Amino acid sequence: MIAPRYFWTSVACGLLAVAGCGLGYFHGKKQGLPYHDSFSSGVTAEWHALGGGWDVYEGGIRNNSDERGAKFLTGSSTWTNYSAEADILLLGNSGDAGLIVRSNDEEEGVDAYSGYYAGLRDRDDTLTIGRADHGWIEYGAVPISGGVHPFHWYHLKIIAVGCGIAALASDSETHSITAAAIPKTDCVKTGRMGLRSYSSGGIWKNVRVSAATPTDLAAMMRSVAASGPPEIRQSEAGFNSPPPNASGTALGLAGLPLEGAGNVNVHTLPLNSLRLVSSLHPVQATVRGSVVLTSPSLYIQDSTAGIEIDSPQSSFLKIGDEIEATGTVAPRGFGGMLQNAKVRLLWSRGPAPPLSVTASQAATGRFDGMFMEIQGRLEERPRVAGRSVILNLRSGHQSYPAVFQGARPDLAFPKLQPNSLLRLRGVCVVDPTYTKNLTAFALLLRSSQDVALVAGPPWWDKRHLVEIILAVMILSFIGVFIYARVERWRLQAVLEERSRMAREIHDTLAQSFAGIALQLASALREPQSGTAGSDAVEMAFHMAEQSRREAHRSIAALRTLHTDEPLEAMLQKVLRPQLAGSHVELSVSRTGTAQRLSAACESQLIRLAQEAVANAVQHACSSKIEVNLSFEPEELRLDIIDNGQGFDPSQVPTIEDGHFGIAGMKERAVSIRAEFKIESGPAGTRVSILVPAARRHPRFWKFARLRTRHVKPPAEPHSYAEAGK
């Protein structure tokens, strides 16, 4: 009954623990609201990027990429009714930027998530709202008064309560308000929130997420009603009605602090030609290229080469922008630099794919200023130097640093371990500012997402090898210690067994041989006396026969007696051969329900019975011996009762007297923690062994018993007389 009680107690405790964890989890997530991230700490560990180039930038988070559908997610998949809001600035035209709510199943991809999105789109100057489910369903695109302009701040709030989803946008300067909503249909009920941009990049500040109520939703819906009913815009006619702003894709850059493009300069130079420009006289040049890096310096590349552009307008550009720059060429090393450049934005497009090169190829300088992908093994932990974090890498015979600048560089790569194999994307530069003339080139990273872990450090590094050697040494020491202890126990057991055998031999064979020697000596002294000599030889013969029996008994005693037979039957098998040839009457009986004992306990009881029977035959001249087994609730009692002449127990010879019989029996009883008693008188002797119940069947011995091999009981001894027949 005890075990089930423990079981149910354990089950209850387990359930309580699980319930506690669950409550803690959900309670903790609920405590996550309201959530506010001003990005002032520079830490974005709570966010997860899928595409784009996300980095902390002047108190906000910036996606400096034109990728389609780049996402930056945070929060819990259990968030249900809440609103998300942020200040948003678009970094380019012909795209959108906004907020995601109730997002699930996110992947990298254009519309690869299930959730709701509201964004500010400058292509058609609208607040767009819709649902993504690995595809985009646009429920509405409400024109924003005054339009949507790049580099202009808006405030956007999206709310999700039940199946009601609505969004509200306001202009930071004019404070004009625009609202849009999704009609109530089957909806995604829970999910994370996120930031997203499509083809434009953007900056988000003061991101707030708060629990929302139907009252909050109703308040926003009043603004939606003023804006008119939504319509699903999934057809070309709907999508292009009203048509996009007349300024078009590349040329209408209202509000952009860059000169808008008109006719492009058809006399631009390929970037690799700037390497040949003389350094004797300042040369003005116009170049075109795609922006591959904006920080710490502005780099552009075309199909021939890359170049650094020194321009005060660089902070308004983003990766992927096609620009035209006019400035003074400053040749240097392998590449060049365009100083005091005036920049014109031509197109906003997705970033150029990287060139995949080896470190040896990069070290030639041929890829100076170009965006590339390279692999390397991290030589040491990332090192912070001012606003930069430096990753020292090695690939083959080339070492090179990868440099990243961020708000909190110390937190940029918290998990990178030395010896990890990394894949990096960045702009290759041979500028000594970064190489310190210690390496052939350096890599300027665009964002922390430009570092991908290919493989962790190999397990056989120095530290692990030392740890393994130490562990092996400790285990070896423990093994040797255990082996020594086991050997000591084994030796002790051998010595104990030898002592026991000495007792056996002394009590039986030694004494018999002494008697035989005495009789034979007597026969030799009186060879002329035929009768006396014959009597002595006959006595010696009988003693030798007795000794043979004793020897057989001793040999049998050395063998394992235990079998799976009941104890009562084993006693019968062992004791009957002992009395063979005598006229002693033996009876073995049992009372109570028979139970199995441990193998050691049963063996010792059989030995005790053998010794008691032998004593009864040899010393008491008994004619009848009773062996009684009594199984009682508290103890097992074994009585050996004979009707012999008895003796005085107080006069029993001791080990000191050279006799081991009774003393050996007492030792056997002690070994199984049994009580040993002898009662003797003229009518006979009773030897009693009382085994307490706790000792009879300990679990360990039960286990051991099941693995005891079946052993045949000793065979009945042959007599010399029988052998001589």
Place this chain on the structure above:
Amino acid sequence: MWEAAHAGAEAAAGETGLRVYWNAPTREDDVERQITLVEKVIEDKDAGLVLAPTQYLALVGPVREALSAHIPTVVIRSSLPIPSGQGLSYILNNENDMGRMAAMRIGGILHGRGEVAILGLDPDISGVIIRSRAFESALAANFPRIAIVERPISSSNAAEFQQVAQETISSHPGLGAILALNVAAAEGSWAALSASGKTSAIRLVACGQEMDLMARIRSGRLDSVIVENTYEMGSRAVRLIAARRRGEAVPDRIELPPVLVDQTNIDRPEIQQMLSMDWRPH
């Protein structure tokens, strides 16, 4: 253009009992991400793969892996250097038709005489080469008095197309039309025409499918767009996979005729269905 393919695929999936997983890289040229998506299909042991490859060679290995995994595969729009059959089918745009339609349109615009430039000739894209040759052949056969004055080879960068278009406009005052062989060339040409104020004097005929191009047709500043029927590509691809899974014989290669869209027909239901972005299951 892929919203239309998505819509077609979803429409066919609704009829065939298949479910569509739809995804695309955030950058159009992100081959690595597209390979990852193919590997995901193989790993998930999906019923089939519909792929619009972004690159001619890089996707050969992943597609062969998908075929080895006995995933029926349909490559749409651009072919790969893998023979069809053995589980692979192609559904492509009929480039010869597209070239011929462009020639007939421009011949009509110029009334049989004048100058035309071809932009967007990329030797790495076989479909574009076929398209261009078909245009030239049809033009020579039907309008021998129209001269092709420029056919520069260039990559798919819109900024470069704009520069090339501007140079062409400057150097050929008698230019009457431009054929843009792809969307990037169309955007670059249109930007150059807008900047030089010649959207009316020089008519632009484009090949491809993009919502912004349709908007310019509506505004009258773009003559016409010869559209690849990506809606039908998505729809046929899903039907082919379903048929192949049923053990039916399916064609290894289908070429779909393109459709010329201009101001006169853009609002027709069949055109609107072809341009549909409504992928919601019906």
